[in-house]
Amino acid sequence: xxxxxxxxxxxxxxxxxxxxxxxxxxxxxxxxxxxxxxxxxxxxxxxxxxxxxxxxxxxxxxxxxxxxxxxxxxxxxxxxxxxxxxxxxxxxxxxxxxxxxxxxxxxxxxxxxxxxxxxxxxxxxxxxxxxxxxxxxxxxxxxxxxxxxxxxxxxxxxxxxxxxxxxxx
Numbered sequence: 638x639x640x641x642x643x644x645x646x647x648x649x650x651x652x653x654x655x656x657x658x659x660x661x662x663x664x665x666x667x668x669x670x671x672x673x674x675x676x677x678x679x680x681x682x683x684x685x686x687x688x689x690x691x692x693x694x695x696x697x698x699x700x701x702x703x704x705x706x707x708x709x710x711x712x713x714x715x716x717x718x719x720x721x722x723x724x725x726x727x728x729x730x731x732x733x734x735x736x737x738x739x740x741x742x743x744x745x746x747x748x749x750x751x752x753x754x755x756x757x758x759x760x761x762x763x764x765x766x767x768x769x770x771x772x773x774x775x776x777x778x779x780x781x782x783x784x785x786x787x788x789x790x791x792x793x794x795x796x797x798x799x800x801x802x803x804x805x806x
Contacts, residue, residue: 639671639674640671640674640675640678641671641672641675641689641690642689642690643675643679643684643688643689643733643734644687644688644689644690644734645734645735645736646734646735646783646785650687650690650692651687651688651734651778651781651783652781652782652783653687653692653781654692654779654780654781655685655686655687655692655693655694655778655779655780655781656692656693656694657693657694657716658693658694658695658715658716658753661715661753661755661756661757665693665695665715665755666755668686668689668691668693668695669695669697669713669755671689672684672686672689672695672697673697673711675689676697676699676711676733679733681699681733682698682699682701682767682771683696683697683698683699683771683772683774683775684696684697684733684775685697685775685776685778685779686779687778687779687781688733688734688778694715694716694717694779695713695714695715696713696714696715696717696752696772696775696776696778696779697711697712697713697714697775698711698712698714698764698768698771698772698775699711699712699771700712700764700768701767701768702764702765702766702767702768712762713754713755714750714752714753714762714772714775715752715753715754715755715757716752716753717750717751717752717772717775717776717779718750718751718752718776719748719749719750719772719773719776720749720750720751720761721747721748721749722745722747722748722749722769722773723745723746723747724745724746724747725743725744725745725746726743726744726745726746726766726769726770727741727742727743727744727789728741728742728744728770729741729792730742730744730770730774730784730788731784732774732783732784732785734778734783735783735784735785738785738791738792739791739792739797740784740785740787740788740789740790740791740792741788741789741790741792742770742774742784742787742788742789743787743789744769744770744773744774745769745773746765746766746769747763747764747765747769748763748764748765748768748769748772748773749761749762749763750762750763750764750772750776
């Protein structure tokens with residue numbers, strides 16, 4: 638496994654649309670494994686392939702809504718699409734590609750995603766709260782959209798220090 642460099646907001650590749658994954662091969666598996674290592678090392682909750690310079694529709698999200706006796710785990714989403722959403726949450730959002738900056742972004746409270754696993758098998762997964770936010774945030778990256786474009790406003794340094802900002806995705 639290897640750590641990959643995370644692109645920052647100044648790099649044009651982040652704003653390009655990703656292509657579908659069609660080959661579920663060892664190269665894809667290596668990308669996913671590297672993304673997992675990179676995500677865990679960066680202490681984020683989500684990472685999209687474009688953030689590591691690969692314009693393919695692949696996303697990782699850490700499921701944080703677990704019971705005390707369960708461990709958080711990584712969900713791999715290949716060619717994900719949101720098929721249902723409900724409710725609304727409004728909160729601070731950050732991004733590994735926009736370090737140190739947070740903005741207020743409205744997202745659904747619950748999201749259902751249809752995707753493929755690393756072997757090409759289709760599945761559906763539902764997320765609530767932070768997981769739903771992260772699904773939306775990472776799928777936006779696949780469309781070349783960074784959260785700053787959706788933020789109602791960016792938070793000031795004073796607000797960040799007073800409120801404790803959200804997770805970086």
